[in-house]
Amino acid sequence: xxxxxxxxxxxxxxxxxxxxxxxxxxxxxxxxxxxxxxxxxxxxxxxxxxxxxxxxxxxxxxxxxxxxxxxxxxxxxxxxxxxxxxxxxxxxxxxxxxxxxxxxxxxxxxxxxxxx
Amino acid sequence: xxxxxxxxxxxxxxxxxxxxxxxxxxxxxxxxxxxxxxxxxxxxxxxxxxxxxxxxxxxxxxxxxxxxxxxxxxxxxxxxxxxxxxxxxxxxxxxxxxxxxxxxxxxxxxxxxxxxx
Numbered sequence: 524x525x526x527x528x529x530x531x532x533x534x535x536x537x538x539x540x541x542x543x544x545x546x547x548x549x550x551x552x553x554x555x556x557x558x559x560x561x562x563x564x565x566x567x568x569x570x571x572x573x574x575x576x577x578x579x580x581x582x583x584x585x586x587x588x589x590x591x592x593x594x595x596x597x598x599x600x601x602x603x604x605x606x607x608x609x610x611x612x613x614x615x616x617x618x619x620x621x622x623x624x625x626x627x628x629x630x631x632x633x634x635x636x637x638x639x
Numbered sequence: 640x641x642x643x644x645x646x647x648x649x650x651x652x653x654x655x656x657x658x659x660x661x662x663x664x665x666x667x668x669x670x671x672x673x674x675x676x677x678x679x680x681x682x683x684x685x686x687x688x689x690x691x692x693x694x695x696x697x698x699x700x701x702x703x704x705x706x707x708x709x710x711x712x713x714x715x716x717x718x719x720x721x722x723x724x725x726x727x728x729x730x731x732x733x734x735x736x737x738x739x740x741x742x743x744x745x746x747x748x749x750x751x752x753x754x755x756x
Binding site for chain 2: 562570
């Protein structure tokens, strides 16, 4: 079974508008971390934001915010005021495990296109 | 200044050859990883090393052999390359001991695009 599900293979958004990228996860662990990474066409993986399973407040980093709904096991990324440079692949990831080894599992990604 | 570096950035080779990819991190992290990203952009963990000790091996063919001479380096050697090995290979590192372990993000290298002809 997939542990991280990103149901939107591609998304379009108009420049300066907000966009939400969906992510749902599956784990039986109580302690886990949720991350979003951006991969532009140049190929590098850029860390954007994280949310801990025990964090009560939604994480925010500049124009990025994470809409964390623990009961629904969702961790959607919200990008406000989209810019052309936001066009990229976006990966949701979950980190779980114990001192025997921590594993980060990635979703299939969502390709975001920002239109001028 | 570079946090996680990989060499080479591009690698084109023939089937059956043996090749290596090198990775170094200067972040002082204790854990390093190899990921494979296929043509559909799916990113999957291959190996994880903590302080030179293998802790995760995700059913990767034994033609792939990681080697960690010290905790700042994790190299990947691939024997008898096959067409299906063509992918982008990412090295990453994180600090997995002490503090908010589960919340520590991984820092990725720039990737090595391997093409097997």
